[in-house]
Structure formats: C-alpha cells, structure tokens
Amino acid sequence: MGKKYYEVVFEGNFDVICGMLEGFLLGKGEKWEWYSSRESGIESEAFSEIIKEWASLKTRLHHIVLEEEFHNSLQKILKERGDLRFIKLKYTRSAREIKCCSFKFTANAYARKYGEEIKEIISKPPAGVLIDNYNPVEEVDESIKGVALYAPVHDYTFKGTGNVIGDFDKIIAFRKTLDDHPLVQVSSIKLNF
DSSP: OOOOEEEEEEESOHHHHHHHHHHHHHHHTOOOOEEEHHHHTEEOOOHHHHHHHHHHTOOOEEEEEEEHHHHHHHHHHHHHOTTOSSOOGGGEEEEEEOOEEEEEEEEEESSHHHHHHHHHHHHSOOTTEEEESOOOEEEEOGGGTTOOTTSSSOSEEEEEEEEEEEOHHHHHHHHHHHHHSTTEEEOOEEEEO
C-alpha cells in the first residue's frame, strides 16, 4: 500500500487556504503533496453541501486532498497555535482518510495509430490500479479504405469505456495520463472513505 491521503474540508477564502498550505510547506521545507478538488478533477461535494453553498451565495468550503503526514503536521500546529488570525483549527470542518478512489473513461478513435496509443496506455496501468468493466470495440472496414478523416464513415474505429479503481496517488497520476490524450474523456475522481 502506498501513501495515505485525507480529504480535508477547510472553511474560508480559497486563496488564503492555498497560501497557508504553500507557506506551511515552505516553512517546513517539505515536499508533501496536496490537491485542490476544484482544480484536480476530484468529485467533492455532496448534494446537501451544494444547496447550502448556493443558498448562501458563497463558496466558503474547500475540499483539499492532503498527504497523511502533511495533514497530521498541519493539524498539530493549528491545535498548538490558536493565536493565528486567518487560520484556526475550527476552520477545518472535516478530515476523512481516503481508502481508494475511481473514475470512468471513454475513448473514441478513428485512425489505427490513435487506437493503438489508447490501447497501449490502458494495457499498462501502474501498480495499484485496476481497470474494471473495460469494453474495447475495434472495427475495421476494408470496403471504405481511404475515406477522409472527417467523413461520416471510417475504415477504422476504436471505442472503449471502463472504470479505473485504485489508490489515490496512482489514480491521480493515471487519470492525468488518460486525460492528456485528446481522444480520451475522463470523469471526475470519486473518493471512497
């Protein structure tokens, strides 16, 4: 098992929270990982939270994924330093350990070269990552060979869908790899606690 991660919900100004996290890293001289759910494609809000945020017309709750050591060190300092002006322990609304996470993908390619690229990526997920319900469909129609790329019919078609499940650090990296391919669409990451 790799590193442990926590989804921590902070209340406050997003820029202040990000500045606090980066300042804490600089002050500690550490390279701990952290991810903003909003910027990293992580599904974070329950429907009730969305309604509360919408009703108040503010976005004051921010879901941040922190490496375990970062989370523990930060919470310890916040507990010891109650005299801080903008950041206090009470602004940490919740913290939950992430057990695993998942996302879905869909791929569509109309040239063999791109189909092979996609199949290569999907065939070699990192250790700790499982591809589930992968349904690739590859069709070759020799009768329409040479038809233009933007034509309504193609001599080669690759389509595939699937779910990717695994540890947070592996999933965030693999999702980026898939998302970087222009013919693959990925869903947001769903965290499981």
